Amino acid sequence: MTSASIAVVAGDGIGQEVMPAAIRCVDAVTAHYDVSLDWREYDWGSDFYRRTGAMMPVDGIDQLSKHDAIFLGAVGTPDIPDTETLWGLLIPIRREFQQYVNLRPARTLPGLTPVLRADQPIDMVIVRENNEGEYSEIGGRYARGTEAEAAIQEAVFTRTGITRVARFAADLAVTRRGSLTSATKSNGIVHTMPFWDEVVAGVVDEVAADHPGLTLRNVLVDALAAALVLRPWDFDVIVASNLLGDILSDLASAITGSIGVAPSANLNPPRRYPSMFEPVHGSAPDIAGQGIANPIGQIWSGALMLDHLGQPRAAAHLVAAFEQALADGVRTRDLGGTAGTEEFVTAVLANIDSVGPTLDAQQEERQP
Structure with missing residues (x-):
């Protein structure tokens, strides 16, 4: 069995909702490929700042360095300046770990106008x-x-x-x-x-x-x-x-279609340090806690993380699962639908089981 250690920083706002949703999807797909991810959660972010005066502890970078990758949710809140939230957490991670490539795919997704x-x-x-x-x-x-x-x-x-x-x-x-x-x-x-x-x-x-x-x-x-x-x-x-x-x-x-679907990877290509994977959307405090946040950005970021960890088939499987949900008409409000976060995740989890055989058949067809 292949294993990896993942640092989880859900952060603020809807990050607290889309992060557990994405982890469920990533765990479901890795179970098909004999891959085990050890998730280690860190409660850093704006609430941590209110308690301590910092977005992460003094030895935060050192703690993160012990992991194979970092899975980040969202950072920011209206009552704390961005100069504190971003420069106190996100940007130090990018720079201390020399994550000099920010990779952002954008493409047409099925079912979206x-x-x-x-x-x-x-x-x-x-x-x-x-x-x-x-x-x-x-x-x-x-x-x-x-x-x-x-x-x-x-x-x-x-x-x-x-x-x-x-x-x-x-x-x-x-x-x-x-x-x-x-x-x-x-x-x-x-x-x-x-x-x-x-x-x-x-x-x-x-x-x-x-x-x-x-x-x-x-x-x-x-x-x-x-x-x-x-x-x-x-x-x-x-x-x-x-x-x-x-x-x-x-x-x-x-x-x-929506910035809510956009993933990103902050990469250290030489792999001397852990890379970080996060959705592009912000913490969206206006909809936080309502159960309506679009989890695609976080799920797709999870797929980028799997690919970086040497699991391209698991990554493709996860992307196919959320694309099938969109093709079937399951969409959150920002995409013109009515589904909540949980409803969308339920559809993705079901598709993880159903699209696997299709992907296997496509893979076999590509073999010389």
Whole structure:
């Protein structure tokens, strides 16, 4: 039996609801593949902050380092500034564990009516640089409360940071349709963005030497945002800086149906440290506790985690199970349906048993 240790941080708001729902689904699917996950729950988040003045204990990173992966729910609450909740939990985990790739797939899901006209199926992955760029800690506020008050925020782009995320994106594109798009704003941001363009192009040239089918196009981010709305099916893999990737990935998720379905993986590709898996949606305090939260983002993040742990068949099985629920018309309110969290999970659990034989048959057909 294969086993792995998973740190669980359900966090705030609907995280407390979608996390146990997703764990039930992950456990149900791993039972089919002789995989055992040891879940270790940590009660960190806004309630922990109210009790202790911190989002996690001083040795929190050390505790998490003992696990194979981290499964995160949602972080944030209206009465605590985001500078405390995000910079006290999520961002330190990403940076201390060098999770420099934020992977966000977005694609057309069965049974969902697209928000926009969709002439063709959408299937893209956004690779967001996750450790530097525009989200640096360098800067400050000056002359507070005076007419001369100013705020300065420095963006930091390193050759190492750009190279490693560009190589990940290029390698990923090679395994898909071979098309890589780089988001830039080099016509307006005159230092960091031309540097980004140069390093990305150099990396792609190296990868393309062994994979001549790989193509790269640089697109200004404003034009890219418009193209995602008008022709999202044209895109395969998009690589972007921290800020641009954050914005574009939310847009891509909304286009495909709802940000509530969007998963993400914060990856340390060399696997020296644990990677973290979380839905893109926030804590949604306006619907927390009502039993209506969409669990797909958390479930799909669980599938990304299984794939990272070396269980691609279990991951595909879990995705097929929630896609079948959608195809059967079981949808939460954000997707235009009436199902609650529990009703959707019940459908997924039933499908885990029923779609397994179909997946096995498809696998056999692919064998040479």
